[in-house]
Amino acid sequence: MSSNQTFEIYCAGKFITTSARHTVTNPYDGSEVATTFLAGDDELDQAIKAAQNITDELRNIPSYMRFNILKQISEELFSLRQHFAELITLESGKPIRYALAEVDRSIQTFVVAAEESKRLPAEYFSIDWTVAGAGKEGFVKYFPIGIVAGIAPFNFPLNLAVHKIAPAIAAGCPIILKPSSLTPLSTLMLAQIIDKTALPKGAVSILPMNRETGNKLVTDERISLLSFTGSPEVGWKMKSHAGNKKVVLELGGNAGVIVSHGADMEAAVTKCVAGGFSYSGQVCIHTQRIYVLKDLFESFTEQFVKKVKLLKQGNPIDPGTDMAIMIDEANAIRVENWINEAVKGGARILTGGKRENSFMQPTVITGTREFMQVCSAEVFGPVVVIEPVDSFAEAIKRINSGRFGLQAGVFTDSINEMNLAFNQLQVGGVIINDVPTFRVDHMPYGGIKDSGSGREGVKYAILDMMEARLLVKNC
Amino acid sequence: MSSNQTFEIYCAGKFITTSARHTVTNPYDGSEVATTFLAGDDELDQAIKAAQNITDELRNIPSYMRFNILKQISEELFSLRQHFAELITLESGKPIRYALAEVDRSIQTFVVAAEESKRLPAEYFSIDWTVAGAGKEGFVKYFPIGIVAGIAPFNFPLNLAVHKIAPAIAAGCPIILKPSSLTPLSTLMLAQIIDKTALPKGAVSILPMNRETGNKLVTDERISLLSFTGSPEVGWKMKSHAGNKKVVLELGGNAGVIVSHGADMEAAVTKCVAGGFSYSGQVCIHTQRIYVLKDLFESFTEQFVKKVKLLKQGNPIDPGTDMAIMIDEANAIRVENWINEAVKGGARILTGGKRENSFMQPTVITGTREFMQVCSAEVFGPVVVIEPVDSFAEAIKRINSGRFGLQAGVFTDSINEMNLAFNQLQVGGVIINDVPTFRVDHMPYGGIKDSGSGREGVKYAILDMMEARLLVKNC
Amino acid sequence: MSSNQTFEIYCAGKFITTSARHTVTNPYDGSEVATTFLAGDDELDQAIKAAQNITDELRNIPSYMRFNILKQISEELFSLRQHFAELITLESGKPIRYALAEVDRSIQTFVVAAEESKRLPAEYFSIDWTVAGAGKEGFVKYFPIGIVAGIAPFNFPLNLAVHKIAPAIAAGCPIILKPSSLTPLSTLMLAQIIDKTALPKGAVSILPMNRETGNKLVTDERISLLSFTGSPEVGWKMKSHAGNKKVVLELGGNAGVIVSHGADMEAAVTKCVAGGFSYSGQVCIHTQRIYVLKDLFESFTEQFVKKVKLLKQGNPIDPGTDMAIMIDEANAIRVENWINEAVKGGARILTGGKRENSFMQPTVITGTREFMQVCSAEVFGPVVVIEPVDSFAEAIKRINSGRFGLQAGVFTDSINEMNLAFNQLQVGGVIINDVPTFRVDHMPYGGIKDSGSGREGVKYAILDMMEARLLVKNC
Amino acid sequence: MSSNQTFEIYCAGKFITTSARHTVTNPYDGSEVATTFLAGDDELDQAIKAAQNITDELRNIPSYMRFNILKQISEELFSLRQHFAELITLESGKPIRYALAEVDRSIQTFVVAAEESKRLPAEYFSIDWTVAGAGKEGFVKYFPIGIVAGIAPFNFPLNLAVHKIAPAIAAGCPIILKPSSLTPLSTLMLAQIIDKTALPKGAVSILPMNRETGNKLVTDERISLLSFTGSPEVGWKMKSHAGNKKVVLELGGNAGVIVSHGADMEAAVTKCVAGGFSYSGQVCIHTQRIYVLKDLFESFTEQFVKKVKLLKQGNPIDPGTDMAIMIDEANAIRVENWINEAVKGGARILTGGKRENSFMQPTVITGTREFMQVCSAEVFGPVVVIEPVDSFAEAIKRINSGRFGLQAGVFTDSINEMNLAFNQLQVGGVIINDVPTFRVDHMPYGGIKDSGSGREGVKYAILDMMEARLLVKNC
Secondary structure, three states, X not given: OOOOEEOOEEXXXXXXXXXXXXXXXXXXXXXXXXXXXXXXXXXXXXXXXXXXXXXXXXXXXXXXXXXXXXXXXXXXXXXXHHHXXXXXXXXXXXXXXXXXXXXXXXXXXXXXXXXXXXXXXXXXXXOOOOHHHOOEEEEEEEEEOOEEEEEOOOXXXXXXXXXXXXXXXXXXXXXXXXXXXXXXXXXXXXHHHHHOOOOOOOOEEEOXXXXXXXXXXXXXXXXXXXXXXXXXXXXXXXXXXXXXXXEEEEOOOOOEEEEOOOOOHHHHHHHHHHHHHHHHHOOOOOOXXXXXXXXXXXXXXXXXXXXXXXXXXXXXXXXXXXXXXXXXXXXXHHHHHHHHHHHHOOOEEEEOOOXXXXXXXXXXXXXXXXXXXXXXXXXXXXXXXXXXXXOHHHHHHHHHOOOEEOEEEEEOOEHHHHHHHHXXXXXXXXXXXXXXXXXXXXOOEOOEEXXXXXXXXXXXXXXXXXXXXXXXXXX | OOOOEEOOEEEOOEEEOOOEEEEEEOOOOOOEEEEEEEEOHHHHHHHHHHHHHOHHHHHOOOHHXXXXXXXXXXXXHHHOHHHHHHHHHHHHOOOHHHHHHHHHHHHHHHHHHHHHOOOOOEEEEEOOOOHHHOOEEEEEEEEEOOEEEEEOOOOOOOHHHHHHHHHHHHHOOOEEEEOXXXXXXXXXXXXXXXXXXXXXXXXXXXXXXXXXXXXXXXXXXXXXXXXXXXOHHHHHHHHHOOOOOEEEEEOOOOOEEEEOOOOOHHHHHXXXXXXXXXXXXXXXXXOOEEEEEHHHHHHHHHHHHHHHHOOOEOOOOOOOOOEXXXXXXXXXXXXXXXXXXXXXXXXXXXXXXXXXXXXXXXXXXXXXXXXXXXXXXXXXXXXXXXXXEOOHHHHHHHHHXXXXXXXXXXXXXXXXHHHHHHHHOOOOEEEEOOOOOOOOXXXXXXXXXXXXXXXXXXXXXXXXXXXXXXXXXXX | OOOOEEOOEEEOOEEEOOOEEEEEEOOOOOOEEEEEEEEOHHHHHHHHHHHHHXXXXXXXXXXXXXXXXXXXXXXXXXXXXXXXXXXXXXXXXXXXXXXXXXXXXXXXXXXXXXXXXXXXXXXXXXXXXXXXXXXXXXXXXXXXXXEEEEEXXXXXXXXXXXXXXXXXXXXXXXXXXXXXXXXXXXXXXXXXXXXXXXXXXXXXXXXXXXXXXXXXXXXXXXXXXXXXXXXXXXXXXXXXXXOOOEEEEEOOOOOEEEEOOOOOHHHHHHHHHHHHHHHHHOOOOOOOEEEEEHXXXXXXXXXXXXXXXXXXXXXXXXXXXXXXXXXXXXXXXXXXXXXXXXXXXXXXXXEOOOEEOOEEOOEEEEOOOOOOHHHHOOOOOOEEEEEEEOOHHHHHHHHHOOOEEOEEEEEOOEHHHHHHHHHHOOOOEEXXXXXXXXXXXXXXXXXXXXXXXXXXXXXXXXXXXXXXXEEEEEO | OOOOEEOOEEEOOEEEOOOEEEEEEOOOXXXXXXXXXXXOHHHHHHHHHHHHHOHHHHHOOOHHHHHHHHHHHHHHHHHOHHHHXXXXXXXXXXXXXXXXXXXXXXXXXHHHHHHHOOXXXXXXXXOOOOHHHOOEEEEEEEEEOOEEEEEOOOOOOOHHHHHXXXXXXXXXXXXXXXXXXXXXXXXXXXXXXXXOOOOOOOOEEEOOEOHHHHHHHHHOOOEEEEEEEOOHXXXXXXXXXXXXXXXXXXXXXXXXXXXXXXXXXXXXXXXXXXXXXXXXXXXXXOOOEEEEEHHHHHHHHHHHHHHHXXXXXXXXXXXXXXXXXXXXXXXXXXXXXXXXXXXXXOOEEXXXXXXXXXEEOOEEEEOOOOOOHHHHOOOOOOXXXXXXXXXXXXXHHHHHOOOEEOEEEEEOOEHHHHHHHHHHOOOOEEEEOOOOOOOOOOOOEOOEEOOEEOOEOHHHHHHHOEEEEEEEEEO
C-alpha cells in the first residue's frame, strides 16, 4: 500500500473532502499511512438531513433486497480480505494475523446481519384473556427506531464499526458512524463497498470528526439512538447528555478468569496467554485477572509464564508476530506506571514489566491487592495479574469485587461450579472453559455495572435499533 | 368507610408513621378520606437498604413460590374487590363502576404476573457458526436488574402501581413504589395484602413522599431502574437526571381515532364516547381526537353528540354515575382555558364547554386547528375534538402531526387501510375497530416520540426489569 | 367410602348406565370397590356424534372461558384431594401417599393447561425473502385437530388420563377417554367435576369399554388423533390399524441410571430407591437398571440394599405404607418368573425375590446379562438390576443396548459426562442428578425407539392436538 | 445437451450403474433425453448401510460446516442454473421459464436450509413450577431422527426433491431419495454437486427405482422417516404399511379461490390464469376452482377467458412458451374424459376442451356440480372450474365441501372476510389476494384432510426430521 494514499470521507452518500485534513500514522514506526479528513458541523448536518430524507424509503426495502445488500458487502469484503487486514495493521499496529481474524469476523457479521434481516422480531398473542379482549388478537412488529449514531473505538477499527453498521442496515435505520480518528481508514474503505450497493444514498455515512462535532452526535435530537463503544468514563458521560435518545454503551472492564479442577490445563494456559496478550491487551474483554485454585497455582503459573516468554515480538505486518506496540506511547507510559505502582505496593513481576517507547513487554504480576489499578481499573495493555485463591467461592467474590462486569472465564469440569459461576458472577457473559476474551459475532455481548448497558451481537443490536408497535385487531 | 381512618406507610417490611402527616381528601366533596404519612429521606434510605439486604434472597426464590405469592395477592384482592373500588373512588373521584373495573384489572395483572414468573425469558443457541465457536453452545438467561423505583400517577391509583409491583415480584427485583400523594390509599391497602405473603421483608415498600424525597428515587445510584408513569414534562426531565440507571417512561399523549368505511358505526360511536369521557378523560390513552372520513362525518357526529349528552353525571360513588369531577379545580380551569382558547381561534363547541368548580362538562369541539392546545397538547380532561378528513391518508397525517405517539384507534373493514395504519401511524399501538383507550394488561403498552420509552404489560415490564447473562459452554 | 357405590359413565354429556355392568375390585384385598358400566359400540357412537356436533362451538370458546373452565376443574379437584386419593388407592392398590401425590400432579396439570390455553402456538414471519413474496407477510396459527381418542392405563389412573383431557380442553378438541377397566373410578369422579363447567356437553366423554369397542377408537375415521398410554406391544399394533389418523404413543421402557463421581451419594441412593420401588415399580419410567462406576459400586450397593430393606410394606390405604401389592397376581407371577430366569442364568439376588399372591418383594439383582428379561424387557414390577461398569462410556453403551429409550438418570458433577450423556443416550429425556423416574407435568415427556412417539407434557400434548394453518396476506 | 448422455445413479457415495438400464424420454416429442439406471434391492441395502455407518459422523458435524456445505450446493446450482433448467424441461416437458423459476427456488431452498442449519430448534424452561422440581431447570434440544427416505414426484423434479434433501442435510439425517423414474435426471445432476462437498459419503443417495424396491423404502425398519410427495391414493396407502416409522405426506388437492369485493380485479385475473395453467395444471396447488361473488362473475369470467386464450402454446424449450403438453397421453386422456363427463352432466366449456395426443387445451368450465370429478377430484391438468356464488359464506362452504384441504386463495379487501376465510377454510394455507398456487420455500406448506399430514418448508421439514430430547439439570 503506497503511503500517500488519500481517503475521502463518506457523507450523505458522497465521498467528500473537508478543510480539516487529517493524517493517519502507523503506530509501529510513526510513518504516514494515509491522509483523510475530519467532518465538521456542516458535514454532520448534511449527513443527518440525508438520513432523514431516506428514512421511509429505507424502512420499506423488502427483506430480499436488504439481504442482498448485506450479502454483497460481505462478499466484497471477503474478496478484499488481505487488503483490509493490511490497512488495519497499518493504522492500528495490530499484528496482521489478528487483523486477518478481524476481517473474517466482519465478513461473518455481515453474513449474520443478512440472515437476521429476514428474521426481524415479531410476536403474535391472543388478547382475549379477559372479557375486555373478547374477539381480538394482538400482533407486535418492530419498526426501525430512526437515525442511529455509532461511535467506534480504535482497537477493532473495522469490526466494532461493523457491529453498528450491519445491524442498522438490517433493521432499516440510517446510521452515521464516527470511527476513531486514529484508525478511520478501514471503515472508509468499507464505505466504498457500501456505496456500490442498492442502499439509498444517505443510509450510511462514515465521518471521522473532532471531539466537538462528535459531541453533536450525542446531543442532536434528530438522532434516535446513540451506540457507543469505548471507555467507561466517556460513555457514561455521554449518556447523561444524550437527551431523550436511547443509548447503548459497550464499555470496558477488568475481566477475570477462574482456573479450577477438572479442566484441560494445557488448553487453559494457551487460551489465557492469547486472552491476555493479543493486540497487547487492548481489548475490552482482555484477560486481565486470573484466579487459580491454590493447589493448581504453582504449576499453572509456571506454564503460563513460560508460554508468555515465547510470544514473538516484532513488526505487526510480519505474519509471525504475536505482539507489537501499543496504540501510542502515552498509553504505554500509563501501563508502566500502573505496574510500578503495584510493585511499590508489594506485587511481584513474574515476567516483563519493561517499556520501550510505545512497546510494553508482556507482563505477568502476582501478589497484588484489589485496590491497585492493575486489578481494579481497566489496564487495556499487555498486563495479566495472576493470583491463588483458597476456594471457588473466593474466586467469584474477587471477580465481583470491582465496578466492572463484562465477561468472565471459568475453567472447570464441575457442573456445580458452572452453576455457581453463572448464577453469581456479576457479568454479561460467563465463558466455561475459555477466556472472557471469547466472542463470536452472533452472541449477545455487553456488560453490566460500569461495563455498559444494552447488548451487541447482530440480533441483539438490531433489537435495540427497533421499537415495538402493537396491532390489536378483530379475529 | 369511616372518614377518620389512618393508613400507615409500608417501609422496609414494616408499617410505620412519620412526622409528615398527610391528609387525603375526596375530590368530589372535599371531605377527608383518611390520614397517612409522607416518607422522608430517612425512610427512603431504610427502604433502599432493606431492599439491598434481600436482593439475593429474592432472586433465588423458586418459581413455584413466586407464583404462589402473586396468586395469593390476586385472590385476596378479589376477596376485597368492593372495598378496594370504594377506596379508589373516594381518593380519586373515579366513578365506582370504573373503579371496580380497575380492581378487576389489578387482579388480572397479578394473575398474569404469576403465570409469567414461571416463564421468564431464556434462550439457547448454537455458538459454532464459525470455527472459533466449535464445540460450544450458548444460553442466555435473564437476571433481576436490581432495585426498582416505581412512580405511579393518580389516575389509576391501584392498577398503574400494580403494573410496576407485580412484574417486580415476578422478576425478583425489590421495588420501592411512590404512589401519587393525592391517591396513596389503595396501594397502601395493597401493602397490607403483600405483607401477609412469604415475600422477604423489604422486597416491596410503598412510600408516599414529597417531591424532594421523590427526586432521590431518580438520582440514587443504588437504584437500578426507574419506572415512571406520569406527565411527559416530568418524565423526560427525570431521565436526564437519572445517572447510570435505566429509565422506563410511560407518559401521555393526545390519542387519535380514524373512522373510515365498513366498520360498525353504532359500536364505533359507543366506544368513542367511552374512550373520550371515562374518568373525565384523565386517562393517558384518552380518545382526544376523532378524524372521520367526510362522507361519514355528519352522521357520526350527530350520533356521537347525542350519546355524550346522555352521560349521567353525579357522585362517583353512585353505581349509575358515568362522569364526575376532575381531580382538582386547577386542572378543570386549565381545560376550560384550552377550550376557550380554541373557541377564540374559530372552533365550535358541539356540546358542553362549561365548568363548575372541579366539574368540567363533557365537551365536543370541532373546527379546531392543529396548533391549538386541545389538539396538540395532552388535554387530560373531558374534551374530544372531532374533525372531518378528505381521505384516510390525511387522517394518518393528522394523527402523526404532533409530538406524541401512544396509541391510535382505526374503525375500518379494509385490509389495505389496516396495513397503512399499522405501517404509518407513529404510535406504540394501533387498535383496529376500537378506541386508542383500549388496553388489556398483558399486552405491550407504551409510546414512542414524546409519549415515552419502554413498554409495560406484564411480560414486557418484566423484561425491562431483568438483564441478559450469557453462558457459553462446551457441548 | 362405602363399598356399594355406583359410578355412571359419562357419555356425550350425560351420566348413563349400560347393560354391561362392571365391578371394580381392590387389588389389595379383592373387596369390591364400586360398580360401573362398560360402554358398547352404541355409546361410543353417541359420544362421537356429540363430539362432532360441538366441534365448532368448542373451537370458538374464547381464551378466558377456556382458562376459567380449566381453573375451575383444578380448584374442585383440590377441594376433593383426599377423596380422589382414596379412590385411586382403592382401585389401583397404590399407597395413599403416592395417590395423594398423583392428585396433586393432576391439579397442577389442569393449572398448566389453563395457562397454556391462553398461549396457544402462533408464529409470524416475513414472506418477502425472494421477489416472489414481495409485499406479503405470513402468519401461522394452530387450529384444533378434531376429535381426540385417549386411552389411559391403570398405573396412574387419574393423572395419565388428565394428561390427555386437560390439553384437549386447552386445545379446543373434543375428547373421548377410555380409562383402564381396572381403574376407571377416579376419572369418572373427575367427569362429575367436568360436567359442572361451562364446557359444551359432548366435549368430554369418559367411557370404560371392553377391548372390542376400544378397538373402534383406533379404527374410526371420525377420530383425528389417537393418544395412547400403555404397553409397547399394544401401542405399536394400534398405530398400524389407525388409518389416516395421527397417533401419539406413550409406552414403557427399562429405564437406566448411571452413578458416577462427584454426585451426592446419599441423595442418589434415596432417589434410586424411590425410583425403583414406588408403586411396586409399575411406572413407565421405573428405575429398572442402575450402572455404577466400579470404584463406587460396593459402597453404593450396600447403602442401596440397606434402604430397600427399610421399605415399609402394608395396606396401601395406610399413610405409612411405602410398598404394597402389584395390580394382580398374574403380573406378580410374571415378575417372579423373570427373576427366576435371571438367577438360573447366573444372576444373584441381593434382597427380595419372593412372591406371595400379588405381593412381590422389593428385589435387587446383580450379575445379570443384557439379554435377560429383567434387563431387556420392561419389568413393570419391584425389581432393580444393579451392575458395576468400567467406565462412563460403557454405562452409556449398556443403557443404549436395548429396544427402549424413554428416560435415563445420571448422577455426576462432571460437565463432560453430562454432555456425553445428553448427546449419546438414546432416550427422550436425560435427568442429571436424579432418577429417570423424575417427571413434572409441564416438561416434554415421551420416548424414542420402541418407547413411543410424540410428547406429552401439557404444552407438547396441546401441540400434537392442533394443526398449523398459514395465512399469507399483504403487508 | 447431447441426447445420448448417461446418468449414473448415486448410491452410498458412489456413482454406479445397475443392470436395470432406464431411458428417460422428452414428453414433448418422445425423443430420448438420456439413459440412467434403476436401483434394485441390493443397491438400496447398500445405501441404507452406508447411511447407518455415517449417522453419528453426520450428526456431529458443526454448524459452520453444515452451513458451508449447503451454501456450496446453492452456489454451484446457481452457476449451472440454465443447464439445470434445460434438463428439467427435457425430462418433464415443463416450459423453460417455469423450469428456470424452479431452479431459482431450489437455489433459495438450499440458502434457507443453510441458514436454518445454524438455528435448529431448542428450548429452555424452568422446571421448578412445583416443589418436585425445585433446584432444576430444563432444556430441550432436537436430535436427528435417523435415516430419511424421500419420494419425490415428476412435476417439480428438482425442487420437491430438494425440499427433502436440503432439510435432511440441515438436520443431520442421512437421506435416500427416490426421484420419479419419469424425471430423475435433474436430481442425479444435483448428486454430482453434492458429491463434491464435505458431506460424508452415504449421507445422500439418489436412487431411481422400480415400484417393488420403492416399497422397501416404505417398509424397511432401518428407516426412521418416510417423506412422500405425490398422489393421495399412494400416500395414504404407504402410511398404513410404514410400520413404526414416522410418515410425512405432501399430497394433492382441488384448490379453490374466492373472488370477492375490493380486490384488484386485473391482478386477480392475471394470478388466476397463472395459477390455473402453469405447467398445464400439473401442480399440487393448481388453481382448480374459482368462486366469484355473483355481481362480479360476468366481468371476471370474461377477462379470465380472454387471458386464457392468449396463453402461448408450443415447445417447452422455447422461452416464449406458456403452456405445453402434459406429462403423458394417459393423463391427457383422463382429463379429457373428466371434462366430457362434466359437459354431459350439464357443464359448459368457456374455452378449450380439446385434446391432441398429450396436449390438452387450457380449459375453463362453468355450470358444474360438486360431485363432478373436475370439482371433487384432483384434476392435475389444465382445467379450471369457475362458478358464481351468492355470498362469501357460500364460497367457503363450497371450498370446504370435498375431501381435500391444501391451500385456498381469497381476493378481498375486507378484514372481516379475511378472518372468516382464515378461521373457517379447512386448508393448510389461506392466501389473501393471491392464488392457492402461491408458495415460497420457507413458508410452512402442507395439507389437512386427505391432502396430507406434516409440513414442508425448510424449517418445518427440519422439525419433522428431528426428535426432542430433554435435559433436566440442577441450576
